[in-house]
Amino acid sequence: MPDAGVTEWMYRCLFRIRLFEERIKQLAADKAVPGYLHTYIGSEAIAVGVMAALRQDDWITSTYRSHGHAIAKNVDLFSIAAEIYGRVPGVCKGRGGSMHISDFDKGMLGAFGIVAAGPPVALGAAVQERRRGSDRIAASFFGDGAVHNGVFHEAAGLATHWNAPLLLVCENNGYAEATATDWHLNTENVAQMMGAYAMPAQTVDGMDMFTVYEAASAAVARMRAGGGPELIEFVSYRFSGQFEGDRQDYQPAEEIAEASKRDPVLLARQRAAQMGLDEAALSQLVAEVQAEVDDAFTRAEQAEWPAPEAALDDVYVSYPKEQIDYA
Amino acid sequence: MPDAGVTEWMYRCLFRIRLFEERIKQLAADKAVPGYLHTYIGSEAIAVGVMAALRQDDWITSTYRSHGHAIAKNVDLFSIAAEIYGRVPGVCKGRGGSMHISDFDKGMLGAFGIVAAGPPVALGAAVQERRRGSDRIAASFFGDGAVHNGVFHEAAGLATHWNAPLLLVCENNGYAEATATDWHLNTENVAQMMGAYAMPAQTVDGMDMFTVYEAASAAVARMRAGGGPELIEFVSYRFSGQFEGDRQDYQPAEEIAEASKRDPVLLARQRAAQMGLDEAALSQLVAEVQAEVDDAFTRAEQAEWPAPEAALDDVYVSYPKEQIDYA
Amino acid sequence: MRELTVKDAINEALRETMRADPDVVLFGEDIAGGQGRDDYPGAMDAWGGPFGVTKGLCTEFGRDRVRDTTIAEAGFFGAAIGGAMVGMRPVCELMYADFAGVCFDQMMNQAAKMRYMFGGKQNVPMVMRTVVGGGFRAGAEHSQTLYSLFAHIPGLKVVAPYSAADAKGLLISAIRDDDPVVFFEHKRLYMQKEAVPEGAEAIPLGRGRRRREGGDVTVIAVQRMNLFAEQAAAELERDGIGVEIIDPRTYAPLDEEMILSSVKKTGRAVVVDESYPRCSLAADIAALIAEKGFADLRAPVLRVTAPHTPVPFSPPMEDYYLPSPERIARRVREAVEYGK
Amino acid sequence: MRELTVKDAINEALRETMRADPDVVLFGEDIAGGQGRDDYPGAMDAWGGPFGVTKGLCTEFGRDRVRDTTIAEAGFFGAAIGGAMVGMRPVCELMYADFAGVCFDQMMNQAAKMRYMFGGKQNVPMVMRTVVGGGFRAGAEHSQTLYSLFAHIPGLKVVAPYSAADAKGLLISAIRDDDPVVFFEHKRLYMQKEAVPEGAEAIPLGRGRRRREGGDVTVIAVQRMNLFAEQAAAELERDGIGVEIIDPRTYAPLDEEMILSSVKKTGRAVVVDESYPRCSLAADIAALIAEKGFADLRAPVLRVTAPHTPVPFSPPMEDYYLPSPERIARRVREAVEYGK
Ligand SMILES: Cc1ncc(C[n+]2csc(CCOP(=O)(O)OP(=O)(O)O)c2C)c(N)n1
Ligand SMILES: Cc1ncc(C[n+]2csc(CCOP(=O)(O)OP(=O)(O)O)c2C)c(N)n1
Ligand SMILES: [Mg+2]
């Protein structure tokens, strides 16, 4: 079980993600922000539990569904909101947007728009850290749909081969876009697939952040001690659509209702007392987080727009400027 | 067990491949033919046994190591030899060469230079045949090294998903180029990997052509009756180098000696009597095949060279000629 | 004639060819949607792809012919190629052209080369449909055009329609064509309307469309750039500059004759392509003019393209990044004023 | 100065940079060879890649730094990218450029875009080494050049040396460079010799090399085409035609100044590239000249490229397919006679 400090961080983080994403849904409905928006609602416990088991200096890769991972990696809420708005103080200077929220300084290698692009990248970081003698590990977050992509298999095979400290975090949220996971998988679950790589793998509840934390901590401890890769499939549910605007016509109402009974926020609230957070403490924490989120968005909304010409920066470390700008 | 007719064809075919490839090795040593040459020596029983279990109108995909598959698919020896020489009567009109021996009219979809390119192509043919109500199946031949490539995994996953009549024939010949299979596999064998796709799979001796035939026949029968995909890993040995010119410095002498005791031709000879072929009949058959092979190469060597401008043909079914030729 | 959006025109082209030929089969991710929930009303065809282009086809033709796939592009593109050789006419959707890198080998080394490499005995009559283009605030991995990656490869045909009628007629040709065809759809054009003929009227590949007559400068515009070229031309006309706009529509083969004869008339050419500048269609067409139209040229062959950078997300940067009517007009004026 | 083959020059560049920097790590298939048989004498370094270019490096630096991989290009290229961001300087071998399609996403969407897309905080200092070129009777899937697929993508640097000294000096720069670099090696040039300086002398990326002075026509030759251009130039000289040969050596960035100043002098340009013609480097460079060098042009910008077909296997067809000194000479004469 996490100590008091970690526990409090986990609660804060869980609400940060949920309240942040609820604001995003509102902004999407109001068409107040540009671009595609993929919210993390339903999988918060995964990012929170795994990140609590990792150190700030461990590496992760994320996906187009990147808000939750970034928040749990302690990327400042304002810089995430500002990025989604496409403003200068955005974590990517407004060049990435919602699908690419990634802060290298906080241990994020990238947030990829290409399904399954992350695992090999995280693998490489894990290999380099180990060959240098560091005990940093790398965790790659990806969805249930990504396991059909060849790149995932290549990364898994090489990870075993190189005994790399790579934690493969599969977020099984029940759907890959408008396709049900129980239909797209050939196996009972994702964990069963890893026999192909002689890789330890397990399927774990992804709704309770403490269960996630326990499973991730055990794997991380093994890796810090020189162990190799492991896959953990965390089972959650995608309460929102694939992206904001998806009408979810294919998600049965009963299914959603059933899943809501184990909503990660609900479960966390139920365990709060047992974890040493009484009603008062919890509502105070939630109020603080709400204020934090409100402040982040208020400032983001007012943050300055990038200069058009900023589109020409940061392509290369060094390159003749006149061969970038053809205007 | 195959009937007498099939048995005789199998012996003929086995010797056709072996004697053909021995000639190729000679020509390579003499630098008498252009291009890369990958011989099939050591895996003949696989092509022979599988093709004996297939019908002429079933589809296959091959690789850069294509001679044996083409011969076993009853592609005329002369047209194969002529292709290797780059001559007009070559099966690909001299456009493909040794790595791309493929005769569509004989049921070959292609012989690919890209590792693991074949399985998805064979899969598509299998899907189309079944949706049309035909009982034709498709078999894809590939090596042990190919199982690490993502495309192989994507094809395997889709094959199960579509319950396609696809026979995945893994030729485990002990090496992927200069890399030993016992090193590159993460699992005991390739068959173990297929749990990831809930696909039936087995590891079978690939040196005895009748054992191969039995295993393949059972799988084919299942598929003709509406069954789905299956992988069979046939264990053989690569007696030649990866390609002609490879000095094989990494293949221990004892290992080669050990494997030679189960050379597919040796085993076939040992079983000849039991299969109803006495000494005389066998040596007569071998003599006939030798004559066939000699004749194929003699004619190929003398066959006409393509006109240089033939390089411009067959790119498209229809395209403006002046946009092909920029000379 | 009734007007249709580009999106509906494409849907109609698919529907009509599928009715006519049972071997036309669609592959793609959520091109129908709802797989695994067919018993739930509204699940099937919930999507029709992210833009709803194929919506309704699964309801009419069923899951055998409208195949939602797993996220395994190399696998299902390879399968489409294999199917195509034995009688299928697959239409494969790559959800965004930006994903080309995960299945490029199938298009470059298999679809494009098999007929040639194996001696001309087999064809690969498949279509790859894919979505391109910026201006959607979709960022660096959902906004690229990448036309030239495919136009570079012999064995592929390349189509990139601008208008609804062209989209329908050219897609019909692409599906009926016996060669592999890459068919680009621009996400910012899906809602553009045009009068579209009923029925399966094919528009032959390899013929451009002169969208505007003019005597001073020829503007060759790639796909969505026709919209901006039109706006620039209208403004320039007020200053008495006559712009002739040519939409090549297909890029392999390319209607060289239409381009060159227009340049013969105007003596000036500006090529507009929202792609990256290097080795792009813009460079390809400019090089064609510099070689075969040189004698007619009275000014340098100018290009309007994106800068040599990935596509930025933030609106002010993306608007600056994409060619604009203003930039096109500026280049046209440059061409006209050259040497004066 | 001692002479080295291109192959040995590349091996030396790798060896010297690996000695200087323990974070330089090689990935590739059988770049050493013998994995799984290290106990067997002669197994390690049995290959050094199919052309022996990396031979001996594993014996000196060990399996941790010279990593034979499985046939999983997308996997190990992705890993190289991840490693590069956290301190590694990976040099990844793609055995033949023809295989680019199986790992193109890693180069196009990750290596090339990450620095930009994520706001400039991280770099991807990796090198992709790969083998290109025809004339080896290797057929349609082991002979392509494919330079332009990579030159099209902003974020990548592209190098394609012709000579041994250039190969060594440019590879040293590529490995030390903080951006992703695609380094093309031509299989038909590996045995070409040139005097090569000892020690780690870097040649900066982005600077061309004038290989021959001449006043009548500028020939811009890509990689191996410098050999043929030289032969053509020698023949043309006998007829009093002075050919200036420029080897750009790197294509992103491109030494535009050297090309344009030469064209300013000669007024005529022929671009020679053995690649497919459409959207190729030849088209790119021709378009550059037609735009920025137009005022100097006295003749059309001509190109000598392969035809728009895959690479055929059979020698007579492949010899016809590849640009030849004769075809280059013919084009140069065309340029000289133009307008006369
Ligand atoms: C290679 C590739 N193919 C397709 C897509 C389009 N796409 C984006 S998200 C997605 C579904 C992914 O589902 P899953 O892996 O379960 O992740 P989730 O969105 O549920 O978190 C698809 C198909 C893509 N981005 N990349
Ligand atoms: C995608 C790809 N990567 C690398 C290669 C180079 N290559 C050709 S054969 C080969 C080894 C294949 O080994 P295996 O699959 O065991 O087949 P075998 O040659 O032993 O029959 C490799 C790496 C290739 N052709 N394609
Ligand atoms: Mg999912």
Ligand SMILES: [Mg+2]
């Ligand atoms: Mg093998």
